[in-house]
Amino acid sequence: MKNVLLLVALLAGFHSFATVHTISVADFSFSPASAVTAHPGDTILWTWASGTHTTTSTTIPGGATAWNSSITSSVTSFRYIPTVVGTYNYECTIHASMGMTGSFVVVSGAGVDNVNKTAIISAYPNPVSKSLHIQFNNTGSSVTITLEDMNGKQVLNRKFKVLKDVDIDVQDIPNGNYVLYARQGNNVYNQQLVISH
Numbered sequence: 001m002k003n004v005l006l007l008v009a010l011l012a013g014f015h016s017f018a019t020v021h022t023i024s025v026a027d028f029s030f031s032p033a034s035a036v037t038a039h040p041g042d043t044i045l046w047t048w049a050s051g052t053h054t055t056t057s058t059t060i061p062g063g064a065t066a067w068n069s070s071i072t073s074s075v076t077s078f079r080y081i082p083t084v085v086g087t088y089n090y091e092c093t094i095h096a097s098m099g100m101t102g103s104f105v106v107v108s109g110a111g112v113d114n115v116n117k118t119a120i121i122s123a124y125p126n127p128v129s130k131s132l133h134i135q136f137n138n139t140g141s142s143v144t145i146t147l148e149d150m151n152g153k154q155v156l157n158r159k160f161k162v163l164k165d166v167d168i169d170v171q172d173i174p175n176g177n178y179v180l181y182a183r184q185g186n187n188v189y190n191q192q193l194v195i196s197h
Contacts (some may be wrong), residue, residue: 048076061086127194130182136163
């Protein structure tokens with residue numbers, strides 16, 4: 001009985017983290033091109049294998065954020081975090097006429113704990129130009145705040161042991177779309193953030 005309870009606890013723990021769905025970009029195809037089913041808060045990660053390509057949204061659900069990124073030997077990955085349920089279609093604008101298209105479906109997280117279910121922090125304004133205000137919502141253990149660009153490169157990493165409201169200067173971070181992560185123990189919260197000076 002103890003082993004069963006331990007297994008259930010471990011499986012429940014796995015659902016508290018977002019899943020990364022990797023799509024390989026090579027020659028004239030996305031792989032997989034259409035078999036990806038994700039939940040809100042998951043990450044769709046395109047990774048370069050060969051050639052010069054883009055991943056560019058074509059038709060997406062209302063309220064979702066459009067994207068357009070090169071996938072080349074110098075820009076080897078692009079990540080997108082869907083927040084709206086529905087079907088997302090995309091293409092390589094260079095090779096769309098050759099059938100280089102893809103799609104993924106985002107379904108409700110019913111029965112699965114959403115990574116964003118309880119916000120560890122509140123971050124505003126969004127878009128932000130100079131200073132990002134972080135308000136800590138949980139008074140538990142320390143929180144690690146990281147900011148990554150859409151290629152997965154970390155541009156900010158701060159750990160806060162004392163959970164009080166703080167302002168973070170973002171003036172030296174280039175304009176663009178980012179993903180803000182807050183980690184507290186086993187809980188992870190993320191949100192998309194736009195920096196526009």
